[in-house]
Amino acid sequence: MTRIKLVLLICLGIMLAISGFQLYRHRHYSVPIVAGPGVTKVVKLSTYLPAIKGTMADTWVFFLEGQEPGGSALILGNTHANEPEGLLAALVMIENAQVEKGTLIIIPQFNHSASRTTRPGDGYPLYFHISTPWGEKRFRLGNRDASPLDQWPDPDVYIHYPERQLLSFIDARNVNRTWPGRPNGLPMEQVTCAAMELIKKEKVDLVVDIHGAETMFPVTNCLVAPEKSAKLATMVSLTVKARENFDSHVEPSPPKFRGLSHREIGDYSEAWPFLLEAPIPFLDQPTGPKTEKFLLDGRDPFLLRLARKNKLFVPYDESGWPMEKRVGQHLSVTQEIWRQYSRRTPERAIIVRGVPRYAEVVEKGVGYYFHDPSSAPREKVYFN
Amino acid sequence: MISYYFITAFVAAMIFWNFWLEKKKVDRMVLYLLVLVPLLLRLLRVK
Numbered sequence: 363m364t365r366i367k368l369v370l371l372i373c374l375g376i377m378l379a380i381s382g383f384q385l386y387r388h389r390h391y392s393v394p395i396v397a398g399p400g401v402t403k404v405v406k407l408s409t410y411l412p413a414i415k416g417t418m419a420d421t422w423v424f425f426l427e428g429q430e431p432g433g434s435a436l437i438l439g440n441t442h443a444n445e446p447e448g449l450l451a452a453l454v455m456i457e458n459a460q461v462e463k464g465t466l467i468i469i470p471q472f473n474h475s476a477s478r479t480t481r482p483g484d485g486y487p488l489y490f491h492i493s494t495p496w497g498e499k500r501f502r503l504g505n506r507d508a509s510p511l512d513q514w515p516d517p518d519v520y521i522h523y524p525e526r527q528l529l530s531f532i533d534a535r536n537v538n539r540t541w542p543g544r545p546n547g548l549p550m551e552q553v554t555c556a557a558m559e560l561i562k563k564e565k566v567d568l569v570v571d572i573h574g575a576e577t578m579f580p581v582t583n584c585l586v587a588p589e590k591s592a593k594l595a596t597m598v599s600l601t602v603k604a605r606e607n608f609d610s611h612v613e614p615s616p617p618k619f620r621g622l623s624h625r626e627i628g629d630y631s632e633a634w635p636f637l638l639e640a641p642i643p644f645l646d647q648p649t650g651p652k653t654e655k656f657l658l659d660g661r662d663p664f665l666l667r668l669a670r671k672n673k674l675f676v677p678y679d680e681s682g683w684p685m686e687k688r689v690g691q692h693l694s695v696t697q698e699i700w701r702q703y704s705r706r707t708p709e710r711a712i713i714v715r716g717v718p719r720y721a722e723v724v725e726k727g728v729g730y731y732f733h734d735p736s737s738a739p740r741e742k743v744y745f746n
Numbered sequence: 747m748i749s750y751y752f753i754t755a756f757v758a759a760m761i762f763w764n765f766w767l768e769k770k771k772v773d774r775m776v777l778y779l780l781v782l783v784p785l786l787l788r789l790l791r792v793k
Contacts, residue, residue, distance in 0.1 A: 374779045382792040
């Protein structure tokens with residue numbers, strides 16, 4: 363019997379060594395980001411709240427300032443690090459946007475800690491790759507919530523600050539439930555608190571939080587907006603439907619559901635928040651294996667059968683919901699938000715060129731807009 | 747947070763002790779080790 367125990371212990375050791383090594387490498391792998399010609403300043407989020415300095419919660423903030431003063435917009439990617447279209451859309455902007463008027467502030471990996479862990483029990487791939495003209499670019503696939511290595515243990519019930527609403531324990535690690543945050547709170551409350559400080563200090567007019575949502579979830583393929591930004595959101599939705607022929611309907615931000623970016627940013631600052639959702643079939647539960655191919659092309663036979671029974675909230679056919687379509691939608695909707703805002707308030711206009719729209723991204727692919735970090739000047743490459 | 751690591755170490759030690767005391771059922775031994783995996787990963791600060 364002792365021999366069996368020893369064999370089992372050796373098997374356990376091998377299992378731990380293999381999985382531990384892979385998880386360690388994933389946590390410490392950094393994605394190179396090439397700062398494009400429009401980037402004028404790069405700082406850490408801890409500039410606005412020194413408490414997160416040197417922790418996994420800290421992340422890069424890219425400033426793209428125009429020659430002419432105007433309004434400013436904050437773009438958040440990877441609020442949920444298992445919804446990579448937000449990250450990719452933010453990186454396309456960082457690498458290509460050139461601002462003529464106003465300022466763009468982009469945080470591509472808002473929940474930095476979540477991007478360095480994986481989802482337990484769902485068999486997620488640790489990485490995904492995007493084809494570019496110069497080769498494949500590798501990205502970490504993260505989780506919805508921050509790593510328990512950075513914020514642990516979870517409370518039995520998460521009590522939202524300052525509204526004191528009782529939320530699920532897991533949402534204490536979800537930066538889309540911890541707005542507006544507090545300086546001495548949990549690390550994820552500190553992240554949102556730092557972002558709130560940034561919004562106030564930089565006088566941000568618009569905040570666009572980019573996400574992806576399941577095809578079986580009703581709040582998908584949409585633009586979530588609170589009362590104060592609802593009118594503008596409606597104009598954006600109608601315009602992209604008419605001009606670019608894709609749907610992104612408006613969902614009202616529920617006033618009694620606390621902690622969400624589209625609720626708290628609007629309530630606790632002057633900024634107008636918007637949360638963008640594109641359908642990401644990979645997040646649905648009744649699907650085949652969660653492979654990298656499925657993440658990128660969004661094709662699944664089980665979802666197709668459900669679509670034929672009208673069980674999905676978005677149109678779904680054999681072509682799936684590829685990444686190009688999701689990123690393209692986000693880029694078009696984001697640009698339309700600036701455009702509509704600039705028309706309303708010309709003195710706070712934000713004029714940006716160089717960012718592709720939906721049809722261009724669908725035609726050329728997302729990777730077409732990424733620059734080769736090995737041939738870029740070293741001072742232009744940031745590792746996140 | 748350090749006290750939670752002590753609790754994890756204690757639970758891991760108990761599970762290992764049960765594994766070591768198990769004399770007959772191999773399936774139980776395997777189950778003890780499987781339950782031990784996340785606790786060890788946490789103690790090693792891998793996940």
